[in-house]
Amino acid sequence: MDQNSEAPNTPKNYLANCDLTIWLRSCRKEILDPVKGSVTFGEIPNWLSGSLVRNGPGGIHVYGDDDNSDSSFPSDCEHLFDSPGLLQKFRFQGGEAFYSNRFVQTNSHKNNLAAKRLVLSEFGTLAAPDPCQTIFHRVSAIFTTNMEELMTDTANISIQPFGDEVYTLAETGYAHRIDLESLDTTLKVNLISELAIINHTSHPHVFEKDNKVYNVGQKLDLWNGPRYVIVELDTNPREDDNPALSPWSRGKILAEIPSRWLLNLCYMHSFYVTENHFIIVEQPLSIFFPQIPINLILNSNTLASALKFHPDEDTLFHVIPRDGKGERKVFKSPAFFFMHTINAFETKEGNIVLDICCYKDPKMIDCLYVSALQNAHENPDYAKMFRGRPTRFQLDMNSASFDEVGFGLAESEEIVDFGCEIPQINSTLNSKPYKYFYAISSDTDLDHTGWLVKVNTESKSFQKWGEPELQSYGSEPIFVQNPGATVKHPVLCKRHSRFKGFL
Structure with missing residues (x-):
């Protein structure tokens, strides 16, 4: 090289204050015996008693040995959605906290551990083919509904209470019962066998007072199409x-809604319930279901390959009466992508208000590929791809507001103009008018990206809290x-005595 030539430019860091390596960690050892934590700031209230259990990705490199040189078998997960579910338990008692964790013992996880590689393809990672399984064997498994041999049962998104039981969920055809004391997986539920549905959302609506849980699933009907x-x-x-x-053994289907497409269903992660209605948001991100058995038979591609976004098609809001009476109403808006609803409620006039975390398109899913996370700081478009905003939709249920085709607007x-994700509310206000919701910041180009956010939906304002000096990141x-709280909406934390509740 010419000594007078300039050295190559150092790549520009577009996300200088964002540490995305937190998504690339892997749990290589479970903590089955609870470990007592130490409080480094503030205090844990004595009245706080019980356990908080998280479910989420347990790592991108869980299978295979660190020195495994056989690259023909993928042991790393290529997308965060592919990671095995890791349960993390925080038990609070007498002002102290104890921590333990354990992987959800799905069949996929146990088989992967034994083989030291991914045995079945996941959302974004293609597994190496099993040399003992022929194409005819895979075809037979599909037509004999023995799908467990071909479809992953990874459960890495949520953990939900169902009466006195808890289950882990993901967008698969399975649910797993968890023993809260030991974090052991004690039962696998096959939704295809129980209710003839191929999957369900990860965020059901739990109404403890009524001993009811509602969820949205999807089914493929040979005569009536996808529903x-x-x-x-x-x-x-x-x-x-x-x-x-x-609970699925006693489950029942209350309503069925046809898909707008002949061979597709939309990707669905959450939905709404109000006092009198269910609301299904049919976004124009579709899953081409004929592609899935082709992928399974040929072992040729991942589930992600069956996804397609239709930016020129509307997002549809299907409003279904909970009592089964009356007709379904459909509203439309320009295309958007979402994963998490916030809350919905009915006004005194009988109209419906829906709050949701919206994105222009589903590129944020691509942002969660491991390669995208590793190279995000050099990507000038990464922050834009991950840019979402909480949005309020108003549905006018008056018949005069519908067009000649029958759609309402x-x-x-x-x-607020601030990225919010994994939103939560005071659960007693689910399906009711509310004022505040809480979230983590999702903007990756802020001065600090680990903010916890409290949003006032009435004033359209927000407060944020974080520890930028420690580069810490809050979770959901x-x-x-707070026992005996007199205010309707207790808020963030005990750092200041005037606050009346905790997150």
Whole structure:
């Protein structure tokens, strides 16, 4: 090289204050015996008693040995959605906290550990083919509904209470019962066998007072085409003591809604319930279901390859009466992508208000590939791809507001100009008018990206809290009611004595 030539430019860091390596960590050893933590700042209130259990990705490199040189078998996960679910338990008692963790013991996880590689393809990672399984064997598994041999049962998104039981969920055809004391996985529920649905959302609506849980699933009907179904689960204690039974054993389908497409269903992660309605948001990110068996038979591609975004198609809001009476109403808005709803409620006039975390398109899913995370700081478009905003939609249920085709217009407005994700509310206000929601910041180009956010939906303002000096990152905020609180919406933390609740 010419000594007078300039040295190559150092790549520009577009996300100087964002540490994305927190997504690239891997748990290589479980902590089964609780470890006592030490409080480094503030105090844990003595009245806080119980356990907080998280479920989420347990790492991108969990299978295979560190020195495994056989690159023909992928042991690393290429997308965060592919990681095995890791349960993390925080037990609070007497002002102290104890921590333990354990992987969800799905069949996929156990088989992967034994093989030291991914045995089945995941959302974004293609598994190496099993030399003992021929193409005819895979075809036979599909047509004999023995899908467990071909489809992953990874459960890495949520953990939900179902009466006196808890289950881990993901967008698969399975659910797993968890023993809260040991974090052991004690039962696998096959939704295809129980309710003839191929998957369900990761965020059901739990109504503890009614002993009911509602969720949205999807089914493929040979004669009627792909459909969305609303499922009601009874969480009352069972009269018998059969451990093989689950809430899905007594579940029933309340309603079915046809897909707008002949061979596609939309990607669905969450939905709404109000006092009198279910609301399904049919976004124009579709799953081409014929592609899935082709991928399984040929072992040729991942589930992600079946996704397609239709930016020129509307987002549809299907409003279904909970009592089964009356007709379904459909509203439309320009295309957007979402994963998490915030809350919905009905006004005194009978109209519906919906709050949701919106994105222009689903590029944020691409941002969660491991390669994208590793190279994000050199990507000038990464922050833009991950840019979402909480948005409020208004549905006018008056018949005069519908066009000649029968669609109503869903009017929208931005709640705050700040990225919010994994939103939570005071759960007692689910499906009711509310004022505040809580979230983590999702903008990756801020001065600090680990903010916890409290949003006032009435004033369209927000407060944020974080520890930028420590570069710490908050996880999904969970609201805990302060015993004897007199205010309707207790807020963030005990750092200041005037606050009346905790996240």
